[in-house]
Amino acid sequence: MKFLVKDEHPVRHLCQVLVVGCFEDGDQEPFFNLLDEELGGYLAALFSRKEFTGGLNKVKLLQTVGRIAPESILLMGLGKRGELTAEKVRQASGSAIQSLRMPGIESFSALLPEGVENLSSALEGFALGGYSFDCYKTKPDEQKEIQEVTILSSGRFDPGEPEKTIADAAALCDAVCFARDLVSQPGNVATPSYLAEKALEISGKYGLTCTVWEREEMERHSMEGILAVARGSHQPPRFISLEYRSEEAEGKPVVLIGKGITFDSGGISLKPREGMEKMKTDMAGAAAVIGTLMAVAALKLPVHLVGLIPAAENLPGGSAFRPGDIIRSMSGQTVEIVNTDAEGRLLLCDALHYALRYDPAAMIDLATLTGACVVALGGFATALLGNDEKLKCDLKKVGEATGERVWELPLWEEYGELMKSDIADLKNSGGPSAGTISAAWFLQNFVGKSCWAHLDIAGTAWEEKGRHYLPKGATGTGVRLLVGYLKNSVKK
Numbered sequence: 001m002k003f004l005v006k007d008e009h010p011v012r013h014l015c016q017v018l019v020v021g022c023f024e025d026g027d028q029e030p031f032f033n034l035l036d037e038e039l040g041g042y043l044a045a046l047f048s049r050k051e052f053t054g055g056l057n058k059v060k061l062l063q064t065v066g067r068i069a070p071e072s073i074l075l076m077g078l079g080k081r082g083e084l085t086a087e088k089v090r091q092a093s094g095s096a097i098q099s100l101r102m103p104g105i106e107s108f109s110a111l112l113p114e115g116v117e118n119l120s121s122a123l124e125g126f127a128l129g130g131y132s133f134d135c136y137k138t139k140p141d142e143q144k145e146i147q148e149v150t151i152l153s154s155g156r157f158d159p160g161e162p163e164k165t166i167a168d169a170a171a172l173c174d175a176v177c178f179a180r181d182l183v184s185q186p187g188n189v190a191t192p193s194y195l196a197e198k199a200l201e202i203s204g205k206y207g208l209t210c211t212v213w214e215r216e217e218m219e220r221h222s223m224e225g226i227l228a229v230a231r232g233s234h235q236p237p238r239f240i241s242l243e244y245r246s247e248e249a250e251g252k253p254v255v256l257i258g259k260g261i262t263f264d265s266g267g268i269s270l271k272p273r274e275g276m277e278k279m280k281t282d283m284a285g286a287a288a289v290i291g292t293l294m295a296v297a298a299l300k301l302p303v304h305l306v307g308l309i310p311a312a313e314n315l316p317g318g319s320a321f322r323p324g325d326i327i328r329s330m331s332g333q334t335v336e337i338v339n340t341d342a343e344g345r346l347l348l349c350d351a352l353h354y355a356l357r358y359d360p361a362a363m364i365d366l367a368t369l370t371g372a373c374v375v376a377l378g379g380f381a382t383a384l385l386g387n388d389e390k391l392k393c394d395l396k397k398v399g400e401a402t403g404e405r406v407w408e409l410p411l412w413e414e415y416g417e418l419m420k421s422d423i424a425d426l427k428n429s430g431g432p433s434a435g436t437i438s439a440a441w442f443l444q445n446f447v448g449k450s451c452w453a454h455l456d457i458a459g460t461a462w463e464e465k466g467r468h469y470l471p472k473g474a475t476g477t478g479v480r481l482l483v484g485y486l487k488n489s490v491k492k
Contacts, residue, residue, distance in 0.1 A: 001145075001170075003126075003127075003169075011035065016107060016108060017072050017105060026047065026054075054075070054079070056077055076095070087402075091469060098129050105146070106147045116157070119162060120165050123166060124173055128176060131177050133184040176480060179287040180474040183476070187279075192230075196240050207244075208243060211241040225329045226346070229312045229321065239308075239351070241309075242308075251304070253360055259285035261314055261347065262312070265315050269340040287474075290307065348443055350446075372434070373436040379463065383455070383458075385440040460475060461474065
């Protein structure tokens with residue numbers, strides 16, 4: 001999607017549709033009153049008759065019948081002015097662009113409430129709300145993708161300000177959409193090797209350092225957790241490392257770790273057949289890490305960032321690992337396998353231990369790790385657990401600002417009782433009780449004394465129905481949250 005800025009009078013601006021942000025309490029922007037006057041008071045009449053109220057995420061398309069240059073106006077409800085937030089602008093903009101997905105509309109223009117934050121949020125809503133994944137459809141939909149959005153500045157920004165805001169928002173949204181594309185790809189395409197290829201592609205484009213280990217290198221480094229999960233599949237595992245280091249970066253790196261199970265059948269502990277096709281999404285954590293590195297490099301943030309992606313496929317082949325097996329992780333700790341469908345933590349424990357060699361300022365892992373997280377939080381929040389209060393607090397604040405909200409769960413020592421094994425140091429599943437917490441408690445055993453946070457994105461990585469700027473399908477969750485966290489860490 002292409003964004004433009006024009007300093008033109010809205011009445012004389014030629015376009016198919018002019019999106020006009022308006023408020024529920026009648027306290028409108030000057031441009032609203034200007035348009036209303038040219039239309040003979042029609043807009044105000046709609047409000048007085050309550051045919052349109054300006055409620056959040058509400059839209060109404062009106063024909064201008066030649067009274068002004070725009071062919072039509074789309075009223076975009078922002079709710080009450082005094083309650084306006086960046087997230088509400090983002091949602092309203094996503095709802096607006098989704099309502100314009102109709103034959104014949106390939107571009108539109110927009111008038112937004114004053115402020116750079118409103119501009120940035122609207123651009124995110126337009127870009128993310130207009131996303132679709134249809135590369136496998138041989139017959140294109142009649143609903144065409146919006147190709148171009150023009151922002152009417154009307155002299156309300158400093159010189160160069162909207163252009164920079166547009167460039168930054170576009171870079172961030174490109175990374176989110178890239179992550180969505182990765183998650184949306186079917187399992188026969190997005191294999192561990194495919195993830196490695198995409199990581200190498202991104203590294204070449206954005207100047208990242210990329211290293212890919214194959215099975216032999218992982219064997220030499222005793223990554224038995226990753227190797228055990230991969231044994232049942234003909235698809236070879238990969239361990240992917242991406243690194244970005246700005247010349248302005250100071251101090252230790254932040255290390256991100258993303259679970260990269262490219263398809264999860266559950267292994268010998270086979271999942272039910274209903275919904276198994278969605279298990280192609282079990283690499284959403286890996287996609288978020290790649291997307292975050294892509295965004296950070298495009299934005300040229302002054303940080304040192306490392307992304308680690310253990311990638312494998314979990315299938316019940318003849319060589320598959322079994323319930324009752326004991327493996328020795330890279331850290332040397334032994335793990336009794338009681339459920340082969342609790343495989344993600346086996347990948348992560350090796351990657352977390354490997355991350356310690358960077359002596360990181362912070363470690364954050366992302367994983368579609370537990371169905372228990374979906375039961376607890378649904379699709380509206382990511383579970384957050386960790387061992388550092390400041391890191392958790394920072395992620396919570398950014399989550400509220402970006403709309404990628406997180407909700408903290410306790411990680412008390414008592415939960416460790418669920419993960420004790422009679423014959424090994426740990427077991428890989430604690431049963432149905434407190435599944436999200438016990439999984440995080442397992443991971444905590446591999447982070448040493450590092451500052452660490454765990455994000456369980458099982459409920460937020462995929463949107464079932466579609467809403468505002470989250471069309472049905474992959475959400476790319478984690479990218480905007482992590483980029484926001486890294487931006488804030490630079491400011492401090």
